[in-house]
Amino acid sequence: MNYNLLINEIIFLISSLGFIVCLKCLASPKTAKLGNLIGMISMFAIIIIPLINLPFNKIIFFCINSLLGIIVGIILAKKIKMTAMPQMVAFFNGLGGLASALVSILELINYYNNNLNINNSDIIISFLGILIGAITFSGSIIAYLKLQELITSNTIIMPFHTLITVLLFLINFILIFIFIFTKNILLLNYIIIFNLLIALILGILLVIPIGGADMPVVISLLNSYSGIAASIAGFLINNKILIISGSLVGASGIILTRLMCQAMNRSLFNVVFGAFFIKKNNEIQIKEEQHMKEYQCIDGAIILNNSENIIIIPGYGLAVSQAQHNIKELTNILKSREINVKFAIHPVAGRMPGHMNVLLAEADIPYEILYDLDEINSEFENTDTVLIIGANDVVNPIARTDKNSPLFGMPILNADKAKNIIVFKRGKGKGFSGVENPLFVMEKTGTIFGDAKKSLINLTNEIKNL
Ligand code: NAP
Secondary structure (H helix, E strand, O other), X not given: OOHHHHHHHHHHHHHHHHHHHHHHHHOOOOOHHHHXXXXXXXXXXXXXXXXXXXXXXXXXXXXXXXXXXXHHHHHHHHHXXXXXXXXXXXXXXXXXXXXXXXXXXXXXXXXXXXXXXXXXXXXXXXXXXHHHHHHHHHHHHHHHXXXXXXXXXXXXXXXOHHHHHHHHHHXXXXXXXXXXXXXXXXXXXXXXXXXXXXXXHHXXXXXXXXXXXXXXXXXXXXHHHHHHHHHHHHHHOOOHHHHHHHHHHHHHHHHHHHHHHHHOOOOHHHHHHHHHHOOOOOOOOOOOOOOOOEOOHHHHHHHHHOOOEEEEEEOHHHHHHOOHHHHHXXXXXXXXXXXXXXXXXXXXXXXXXXXXXXXXXXXXXXXXXXXXXXXXXXXXXXXXXXXXXXXXXXXXXXXXXXXXXXXXXXXXXXXXXXOEEEEEEOOOOOOOOXXXXXXXXXXXXXXXXXXXXXXXXXXXXXXXXX
16 A cells, blocks of 8 residues: 555645635634634645655755745735735736646647547546636736726727627637547647637636726636636646635635625626626716815714714725724714714625725724624614715615616615715715715715825814814
8 A cells, every 4th residue: 555645645635624624714704814724734735745755856846936936925915905905816816827727738738749548528628727717817917907907997898899709709619629520739739829819818808898896706706717727727637636626716706706796786697798788888977066065074073973873884995094993983982972883884895805894803893883784774764974984886876776887786885865974085086986976965965085094083083172
């Protein structure tokens, strides 16, 4: 019996279980740190174990490459701001997809260079690996550029967009079948290059029409694709751990995608292909005579001090200004005056799932006063004042009415139904989706202009003086 092999298999099995436990732990903020640790240890074991059987020169090669990867990873993790986390995830997804596509290409070439016997299903799997991996790569890069605002986050549709997309898919499959039927080795390299290019273009064509507001769903979907591509690569190089971890990423990505679609009340089809069917963008414009009423901090302080119940809606601007600790102070003062304060958390507020929960937990704001959209939406009608801190899209009433808006159908927090609305924002900036928000020009809305942190500090001081 080969004991080395047996030990390898046992460690692989335990590490696979480690990944499953890791995912389970990540589902709750209380166990998330432990989950990360278990995931890291499992990944480390999987990387290290196969090295034992490698020749020395390959181990050195592996160590140098790993070291480079570790250095880049540490620098990126230290430099990236919390608000830029989605683009980092998109970038890593893309690299995962590219790696899987390259494995598929190498395996295919390897089979033929070594005159190995390859059946048709393996050929199809290899080409699927190239297709999915390369779509994931170029699609993720577009998602990265949109999120980083290096290109517009608006919908971009090119002439004959749908037709070209469908044709490219068809050409891709036709080329695969030409190879299967001819088995012409001379054609292989050309078909691989063609299919790779086609898949890269398809990734761009599929993601570029999707508006910024839908990017979180797209990233989650691409994450799932990168898992599927890794799983395919695992089948090709007969690596069980890659198959298992790839399937876990694929499945969890698709579950998260589904949950996000549900939170936005949209079908996945509508998120991914919705833009292809928008005929004309009749986006609602704010009329010139409708302007944003300005409040000074003292106005806000008086309104809040005279309220019996208040709902605070945090959004992306809170994360930008890092005002979570200042909200805590304001909340404490209001509560000490027997004012009922609740927080309304929208599932896609901020720039990543759970973003607001993480920020508020950082400031030790108790979980008991945080309410999800479904729990709190019926309470706005009886609320004296809503305080919107750097949120925009998640309170945009257009989502209920404007069928042409990229926000249409997304459930929003019913802030517009409250008696008074106080908004913190720096200027007239639009939300992530680039859509105007009529809530800001309503009669009962007043805006305190400036960075949310500074405004909160001033407003809290004013309340202390009342
Ligand atoms: P939002 O629609 O992006 O609006 C943020 C608002 O904050 C803007 O109106 C901006 O106005 C204001 N702001 C920015 N910096 C500020 C600062 N320092 N102080 C005060 N105000 C500031 O944010 P949201 O309502 O949270 O909605 C999230 C959006 O991001 C949704 O469209 C969602 O689909 C998308 N998204 C979500 C995720 C996720 O997973 N949560 C990931 C990616 C994208 P000014 O410029 O005028 O200040």
